[in-house]
Amino acid sequence: MNRHLLEVSEFNATGYAPVVDFQAWRVAMLNYIDELDADKIDNFQCHNETDEVFVLLSGKCILFCAEVGEDNNIGEIMSWDMQPNKVYNIKRGVYHTHTLTEDAKVLIIENSDTSDDNSPKIMIDKAVNKQLAIITSSLWGALYSR
Template structure:
């Protein structure tokens, strides 16, 4: 038996470890998560998702659509803190070049139990104004 290590230096997210109970991924900057380019939110309907910022900067944008209209918010992540995205919350990670995060989630989380919400122009602009 030996200690293993896992890494990922590519663009976007890659699952680097999975044991049947949880998955760990590394999420790096990609243009689709840039403040000027993002245009969608996602939600996982059955599982929470955790993020830890290790380098760069990230703003977690989110929307609560429980009352029939989207109410938007944003949280600027601090390095080394754990952020939980509860199941069912619309969200996205807005990053800058050089950003690296650790992602922890259930191994069953995927598009079969998740949804994508395409932001209308006005909604995207409203969220962009919340990002430092």
């Protein structure tokens, strides 16, 4: 059999890892990592050159998007409790972050050249961090008991 017909990939460790890169696009997986617990998130990130697509495969994930003022401070925070098998497209230039349950697995599609060089971060203070924890608690109740 020709081994170039199919490539099968998976990622089951904690955190984020690309699993397929091809020309201009990348498929990655995001699994639970404790630094993305709502009460531990320390930044919002945006991608200057690409949209980014998220698909929840298992578990639970909340996508947070934030308006950012001219002073680079986080303004209004919007949240989406992701539903399995729906496609969530974060538009280019939108600051975002996410929190996941320990059993979560999220598929990510982005440009293959997406990196820290073209994806600035805004560090958040304890007040914004507390907002994320409150939103998570209100959406997940007992699943998030910090």
